[in-house]
Structures are given as C-alpha cells and as structure tokens.
Amino acid sequence: MTWTISSLANQKNKHHSNDKASNDLVKIIKEQNERIDILNEALDYKKKEVQALYAEVKRLKNVDESHQKLVGKLYLEINQLKKDAEEMLQYP
Secondary structure (H helix, E strand, O other), rough: OHHHHHHHHHHHHHHHHHHHHHHHHHHHHHHHHHHHHHHHHHHHHHHHHHHHHHHHHHHHHHHHHHHHHHOOOOOOOHHHHHHHHHHHHOOO
C-alpha cells in the first residue's frame, strides 16, 4: 500500500511539473505574440513612411522636370533677346 501511495504522489508531482511547464510555455508564446504584434505595427508604420517618401520623390521629380523645361525656355528667350539686341545695334 505504501508503494501505491508513493506512486500516486510521484504521478501527481509529474502532473504538476507538466502543468507548470505548460503554463510557462503558454506565457512564452503570449510574450512572443505580443512582440510579433509590436513588430507588425512598426513594419506597417515603416511601409506607410516609405509610401510617403516615394510620393515625395515623385513630386520632386515632377518639379525638377518642370524647372528644366522652364530653364530651357528661358535660355531660348535669352538667346532670342541677344539676337534682337545685336540686330538693334546694327541699325542705330
């Protein structure tokens, strides 16, 4: 009868150890899931930030292109004004 009680006590201790290990595992999994959620939020924020930066780059490229066109027109106008000035000087 002593052997049976001892055996039952050992089984109860093993069961308690398994419960503790299981609870510890559940706690670790919850912590990891929380970390994953935080990282996902950070990743979402970075994606939005990258999208905003791409939009700004596109806007700046458009501004640059329009400035280059304007500079080209201004050079043509300057050259035409120089020609006009030379012609005016030829006929005083």
